[in-house]
Amino acid sequence: DAGVIQSPRHEVTEMGQEVTLRCKPISGHDYLFWYRQTMMRGLELLIYFNNNVPIDDSGMPEDRFSAKMPNASFSTLKIQPSEPRDSAVYFCASSFGTVGNIQYFGAGTRLSVL
Amino acid sequence: GESVGLHLPTLSVQEGDNSIINCAYSNSASDYFIWYKQESGKGPQFIIDIRSNMDKRQGQRVTVLLNKTVKHLSLQIAATQPGDSAVYFCAELTGGYQKVTFGIGTKLQVIP
Numbered sequence: 001d002a003g004v005i006q007s008p009r010h011e012v013t014e015m016g017q018e019v020t021l022r023c024k025p026i027s028g029h030d031y032l033f034w035y036r037q038t039m040m041r042g043l044e045l046l047i048y049f050n051n052n053v054p055i056d057d058s059g060m061p062e063d064r065f066s067a068k069m070p071n072a073s074f075s076t077l078k079i080q081p082s083e084p085r086d087s088a089v090y091f092c093a094s095s096f097g098t099v100g101n102i103q104y105f106g107a108g109t110r111l112s113v114l
Numbered sequence: 115g116e117s118v119g120l121h122l123p124t125l126s127v128q129e130g131d132n133s134i135i136n137c138a139y140s141n142s143a144s145d146y147f148i149w150y151k152q153e154s155g156k157g158p159q160f161i162i163d164i165r166s167n168m169d170k171r172q173g174q175r176v177t178v179l180l181n182k183t184v185k186h187l188s189l190q191i192a193a194t195q196p197g198d199s200a201v202y203f204c205a206e207l208t209g210g211y212q213k214v215t216f217g218i219g220t221k222l223q224v225i226p
Contacts, residue, residue, distance in 0.1 A: 004157075033214075043203065043216040056213070085208070091157050102148070103214075105157030 004106035006092050018080040021109045024073055025094030034077050035091040043091075044086055049075065057089045076084060082113045118193040122201065124221045135220045137204035141216070142185060144206035149178060149189045152219070153200045161202075191222075199224045 005024040013019055025032045033048040047057040050068045060067070064083070069075040080087055089110050093103040127133045135141040139147065150158035164171045164178045164187075171178050177190040189206050201219040209216075 042218045045214060045216075093157070102160045102163070103158075105159065107155075108157050 003102050004092055005095055006106035006109050007107060009107065010110045010112075012114065013082055014114050016081045017085055017113075018078065019082045019086075019111060019113075020074075021077040021090050021092075021111070023075045023077070023092030023106060025075070025092070026104055027073065029094035029096045029104070030072075031098070031101075031103075032069060032075050033093040033094045033095075034075070035093065035105075036088045037091060037108070038088040044057075046077070079111075082111075084113045087111055088114050116206045122219055122221045124223060126165070126223045126225060127194045127226050129194060129196060131194055133189075133198070133222060135189045135191075135196045135202050135222065137187040137189075137217050137220075139185050139187060139204065139206045139217070140215070141206060141208050142182075146207040147178070147187050149176075149187075149204060150203045150216075151198075151200045152203065158203060175225045192226050194222075196224045196226055198222060204220060 003019045004026055011019060030051050031048060034046040035043055036046055044059055045060045047067045048055055049069045052072060052103045065079055067077045077090060089108045091105050091108045093105040095101045095103045147177045148163045149161040151161050152158040155200055162173045162176050163177050164180050169180055179188045184219060199222055201221050203219045204217045206215050
């Protein structure tokens with residue numbers, strides 16, 4: 001299994017631009033998580049899905065952030081418009097069965113907003 | 115200017131020695147705990163877990179201890195190797211495993 005696949009690995013954009021991060025979870029996993037990691041705040045859970053349905057989005061910082069999961073094998077995290085304070089590494093993770101089961105993380109997308 | 119970020123606790127250990135990484139969790143209702151390892155440029159990777167009805171769990175070269183009285187978790191790594199150099203996170207789950215919270219992490223540096 002290829003594991004959780006994220007793209008792109010690196011993204012550099014200018015303030016005000018739309019950014020879309022992509023994630024392909026491990027096949028068969030029914031939970032998908034989006035995290036943000038920064039030096040200021042560490043690793044934060046933004047949102048998670050169960051069977052493609054958003055369950056808890058309380059970690060999404062503001063309306064500029066949105067996440068979708070149109071099918072079991074694909075999810076996106078979109079930031080529109082992006083701001084320099086959104087610069088971080090964004091991780092996607094997936095798990096099977098419950099939130100408490102082992103989460104498998106992707107390699108992350110390093111986002112720099114200039 | 116330079117941003118102020120988290121100052122990760124750092125543990126420096128000689129190769130071959132045992133390492134003990136500590137974590138204080140916040141919610142007394144947390145019922146499940148997981149340790150993750152994050153190497154530079156990679157995502158976190160599961161190491162070991164423990165449920166709240168246990169005090170100790172052992173894996174290969176790793177042991178997790180849970181002290182619910184003082185809300186403390188520790189990860190012990192035996193015979194630390196250079197490949198163990200990474201940031202280690204504890205995560206706690208609450209609400210029937212519906213809410214996961216990560217600690218700030220501890221950086222482990224192994225001195226060859």
